Amino acid sequence: MNDLLLRACRREPVERPPVWMMRQAGRYLPEYRAVRERADFLTMVRTPELAVEVTLQPVDLLGVDAAIIFSDILVVPQAMGMELTVEEGVGPRFHRPLRAAADFDRLADIDPERELRYVLDAVRLARRELRGRVPIIGFAGGPWTLMSYMVEGQGSKAFTQAKRLLVEAPDRAHALLGRLARAVGTFLAAQAAAGAQVLQVFDSWAAALGPRDFREFALPYLAEAVGLARASGVPVIAFAPGAGWALEELADATGAHVVGVDWQTDAGDARRRLGGRDVALQGNLDPAWLYAAPDEIAARTRAMLDAFGGRGHIANLGHGIHPDVPVAHARAFIDAVKAWRPA
Amino acid sequence: MNDLLLRACRREPVERPPVWMMRQAGRYLPEYRAVRERADFLTMVRTPELAVEVTLQPVDLLGVDAAIIFSDILVVPQAMGMELTVEEGVGPRFHRPLRAAADFDRLADIDPERELRYVLDAVRLARRELRGRVPIIGFAGGPWTLMSYMVEGQGSKAFTQAKRLLVEAPDRAHALLGRLARAVGTFLAAQAAAGAQVLQVFDSWAAALGPRDFREFALPYLAEAVGLARASGVPVIAFAPGAGWALEELADATGAHVVGVDWQTDAGDARRRLGGRDVALQGNLDPAWLYAAPDEIAARTRAMLDAFGGRGHIANLGHGIHPDVPVAHARAFIDAVKAWRPA
Numbered sequence A, B: 001m002n003d004l005l006l007r008a009c010r011r012e013p014v015e016r017p018p019v020w021m022m023r024q025a026g027r028y029l030p031e032y033r034a035v036r037e038r039a040d041f042l043t044m045v046r047t048p049e050l051a052v053e054v055t056l057q058p059v060d061l062l063g064v065d066a067a068i069i070f071s072d073i074l075v076v077p078q079a080m081g082m083e084l085t086v087e088e089g090v091g092p093r094f095h096r097p098l099r100a101a102a103d104f105d106r107l108a109d110i111d112p113e114r115e116l117r118y119v120l121d122a123v124r125l126a127r128r129e130l131r132g133r134v135p136i137i138g139f140a141g142g143p144w145t146l147m148s149y150m151v152e153g154q155g156s157k158a159f160t161q162a163k164r165l166l167v168e169a170p171d172r173a174h175a176l177l178g179r180l181a182r183a184v185g186t187f188l189a190a191q192a193a194a195g196a197q198v199l200q201v202f203d204s205w206a207a208a209l210g211p212r213d214f215r216e217f218a219l220p221y222l223a224e225a226v227g228l229a230r231a232s233g234v235p236v237i238a239f240a241p242g243a244g245w246a247l248e249e250l251a252d253a254t255g256a257h258v259v260g261v262d263w264q265t266d267a268g269d270a271r272r273r274l275g276g277r278d279v280a281l282q283g284n285l286d287p288a289w290l291y292a293a294p295d296e297i298a299a300r301t302r303a304m305l306d307a308f309g310g311r312g313h314i315a316n317l318g319h320g321i322h323p324d325v326p327v328a329h330a331r332a333f334i335d336a337v338k339a340w341r342p343a
Helices: A005-008 A030-038 A042-048 A048-062 A075-079 A100-103 A115-129 A143-152 A160-168 A170-191 A213-229 A244-254 A267-274 A287-291 A294-308 A329-339 B004-009 B030-036 B043-044 B048-062 B075-079 B101-105 B117-130 B143-152 B160-168 B170-193 B211-230 B242-256 B265-274 B287-291 B294-308 B326-341
Strands: A084-087 A091-092 A136-141 A198-202 A236-239 A257-262 A282-283 A314-317 B082-085 B089-093 B136-141 B200-202 B236-239 B258-260 B282-283 B313-317
Touching: A005 A198, A030 A042, A030 A048, A030 A198, A030 B242, A042 A084, A042 A115, A042 B048, A048 A329, A075 A143, A075 A170, A075 B030, A091 A143, A100 A170, A115 A170, A136 A143, A136 A170, A136 A294, A143 A160, A143 A170, A160 A170, A160 A213, A160 B287, A170 A198, A170 A213, A198 A213, A198 A282, A213 A236, A213 A244, A236 A244, A244 A257, A244 A267, A244 B242, A267 A282, A267 A294, A282 A287, A282 A294, A287 A294, A287 A329, A287 B160, A294 A314, A294 B326, A314 B211, B004 B200, B004 B313, B030 B048, B043 B048, B043 B082, B043 B117, B048 B117, B048 B326, B075 B143, B075 B170, B089 B143, B101 B170, B117 B136, B136 B143, B136 B170, B143 B160, B143 B170, B143 B211, B160 B170, B160 B211, B170 B200, B170 B211, B200 B211, B211 B236, B211 B242, B236 B242, B242 B258, B242 B265, B265 B282, B265 B294, B282 B287, B282 B294, B287 B294, B287 B326, B294 B313, B294 B326
Parallel strands: A136 A198, A198 A236, A236 A257, A257 A282, A282 A314, B136 B200, B200 B236, B236 B258, B258 B282, B282 B313
Antiparallel strands: A084 A091, B082 B089
């Protein structure tokens, strides 16, 4: 059993850092695209056999040290009753975004074993099929990120609808964020119960909030979700890309075992800033650097590993892998981590 | 003559901070929309009478302490030979983005008094029509931001084409960035010669770069442009939104008189970090906070002013004003600054 990831999450000694990539089960793999030709994105997410097939691909093809269940952060709002579509080139969309107060009232509370059973079944199947080769990671979106999608209806540059809600109807925002924190937390705990050995929360739109709003509308709910997830006993990774300024607060407020570091943050700075805390770090190679030649990728990967220093570090990209990266380049990254040893 | 802005740029004593808003000549004003109905965006930019009409609107209607010439950062690449269109709801687009080496070679070097004469004429006319009421600000885009638009063809979420260029053909990127730094710097100096009393450089896509790339591909060229602008003798404001981590480097490397602070950065932190330097700060109210009720806007504005502390501060938003903000809310922001006094 390759338990590098589990040991790194707990800052135990490791021969070398474990490595995986956000969006590693994704379009850059021809084998993924082959599955994707037979089924649309949401069908893949909702069909455990298909989800597990692509979940295992990067383990088999690239030798990463962890699998992450193939799914999407928007399954939670969908389970609460919002109609979701994912179109090629357009991305995920809610066709009736939350606008009036009544839209918020219509949302249902969820029982993960009922509405999100297909994710839990996929986790169970993946755990079985992996046979201990590498750990399986479960995940969910952060409450603020989910709410901003639910209000905007889709990805946005400035998130003005969602931010407008924060100043125009803060009580309504807080009420929904509280519901989302509990939904996300129980969903994560259910994934752990189904066999997930590590959990990650992606607060992907943290960058849309300045410090005051982040502290009021993102951090407390992220902390509540992480707290519920922690109670399951497995390590939790908290990732708030674009809010590199908040790494210390993220660690302190959430109590996560691991804090994700985005590619915009200097790896050495992150380590210095969090060095005194009992928290591991994950990240943070710029995914655009995978466009470089393989030997250049290896050199930049080694520099990143040197900066993090080995122990208590999970090697990863600082954001999801881009879909047009050559597989050989992803492999150059993985292999460079595997060849590296701490000084 | 209201010279608050000029004094604040040089950190001289002021009764209160000057205030203006990025994109203050914009769609949130009904009077702007009335002009816009008669002419499309680029016609307004290229017709000094129209550009000056909207440039003066916020001075007349809101009583801001500065006018900024109505224009667009993409006039520089356009002057270098790139075909630009601006469609409603789509935004600016270059229809033949730079891809092959030959695309780069085709670009022309510019003489601002020839290819960008219409901007300089607008500056001259605005200066005349303002009759000293408030200073007129000239501006340009940062070299990295212009190059990323030229390579992408339009705004982008991840700027993968532009960032791909940085690792695949760094020499080609450096050559273009050098040309852009000189074009931007001479254009800024020409605006000062035409009467602009303050100059601002917007490196709007700084957030697309991690620290290593920012230091290699953005900062040196921004510094070169600011250096050429400084030689004109007027104060220069450098703004790199989304790169709040780099405020110190921005101040030190560019020698700008003023550093812009985005809304993602805590105002008090910015002041503490730059307190020991001879540099003024500009910013940084979250433009989404202008959706709040006017008395709430006033309270948040006062808190922001308290955090910056008065002297050496230019009150502004931390990004351009959103087009759907009520004019009364913009006025609440302006008036709160005007009523504030340092402790």
